[in-house]
Amino acid sequence: MKRKQIDPETTKESAEDNLCHALLAMRGVAEMRSFLRDLCTPSELEALIDRWRVVPYLLEGVAYREIHDRTGVSVTTIGRVARFLAEGSGGYRAAIEHRAVPSLRKRGRPAAAAKKSV
Template sequence: MKQRPEPLPTYDAAVAIDALAHVLSTLKGAAEVRAFLEDLCTPTELEAMGDRWRVVPELLKGTPYREIHEHTKVSTTTIGRVARCLELGAGGYRAAAKRLGLSRNSH
């Protein structure tokens, strides 16, 4: 991903992320969210986010990383990062999975 010459100050980045979260929360339905994401993100960014979300249900079922990789072709590095977010992250993956009624393992 393209880097800024200097990162935004933490406060400005937090404000921008909060604004983005607010905009997403106002969209109605998957079609509007998809259109917004297609305008906001590059195809590569969308593919990466889709890959991350695709492995969440498998990780929640306790599927081994190698099996997830064989089934999805998502790298084991990405799978590991998603697993760490499920364990130690902000809770977004788990909240979305719960909202969708996806099964969980004992984590």
């Protein structure tokens, strides 16, 4: 839901930058977990987790229906993640490259075989 901007001196971009700086300021998983739990509602956090959870499967070329069966994440969400993984702003790719888990970094591009199978 879009809110009316209360502080006319704070642009949407600077507010987004401030959030990015706050996220970058977290030191370690425990601090980040605490921050995300304070920042997000349980359903918002669950949605973020679901999106991130399907990335490895998409990189492996697993079919959408199988990803759904393994994770319970909706096929619509899986398709959205796949679209942004392939055509988004590069955020998923950057996160994969910067993760400390080498197995995710080696998976590379999503396989063409990772198509919606209904």
